[in-house]
Amino acid sequence: MNRLIATLDLTLPLLQAGMGGLAGPQLAAAVSAAGAGGVLALYKETPEGIRRLIAATTAATTRPFGVNLIPEIVGPATARAQVLTALEFLPPSSFVTFFGLPDGATAAEVIQARRRIVIEVGTARDAEAALDLGADVLVLQGVEAGGHLLGTIPAATLLQKIRARHPSAVLAIAGSIATGIDLARALSYGADGGMAGTLFVPTRESAAHPLFKHRVLAAAACDTVVTSLFEIGWPARPHRVLRNALTESSERQPATFIATTTVDGQRLPVPRYSATTPSIRTEGRVEEMAMYCGNSCERVTEAQSVASVLTRFRHEFEVALARLEVI
């Protein structure tokens, strides 16, 4: 049996990336209901927000789902508090994913609560550290991925390095997974599964702004760029976004407030160069905001429901896998 499927009790070895602002209960529950691993983005959520999001997801699916935390944004103390709140409300079959390394105490809380722990890394050194922390699953992010980047090398290269050292580790790759064929190819390179973000941005259940969805559907890999421009709120971490007027300009514009977004019923101003991505709750100059997008966008061409997207994905995967096994 596939190791990612066995570890997280999935029926398709695919995880959904915990995209802040986009991956709410609707998306996570739909992905999990289709047999993959849906993930709720907890980003900067308060304890009350975490409780509410988990309750909504639990009400929408009985399949295992995960939550995603980003320790480097909120700091170790808040990350640990977020984890403790999440563990209080998560069902037993759920799992906890971290973007980047958590500290030892935070990882230990997850393990002690008998939840599976998934850690996304982008370097061989961080992969070793994540395994030392007790990760059940490593997500190896390549530079092809959309959003914030944890490393600078392609996912296949990182996979090759880690697989050679850890033949029995459960390894998924993030970056360039948008079709079942992509996933089957990743398995043929030695991965146990994949993680996809861009694939889910245009789905009906994603909270991405309509313009963001439209641009992902229309984009090719050359329409993305790695930049450090959108640093307000998440500094010092390069990110792959869709090109826009800001990424194409050699001059920095003033970081004035260009949009508003609603968080927990409150209207919050969004400055130019903010890390905030445009969602259905955003109004203003959306076209200047950070639209995180991976190179796989050229194979993302339909805005359908998650169920429909993953039915096609599963079929492609099974056919491609059978062919690879024959070869």
Next chain:
Amino acid sequence: MGSDTGASVDSALEPVIDWLRAKNADIDVIPPDLDLIENRLIDSLGFMEFILLLEDLMGREIVLEQLSVDQFRTLDAIFVNFLKPQDV
């Protein structure tokens, strides 16, 4: 900078520093040139609350569309852009 000027800077910035300390319990000294955004002393979710504090201290409204984050990135910038005596 003379000592009188220094004292007026300190007293003008005192409520700002108090607000930053209340939001960041682990912070002790805040250097005047520390990037408050990059170091997350002012979180992006807290921009509105911080702008309301500045409005309160200035006694007038700030036009959001004309305000740049760079105008409140450091304590030095906050003093120069919002709290200098002629601006009060």
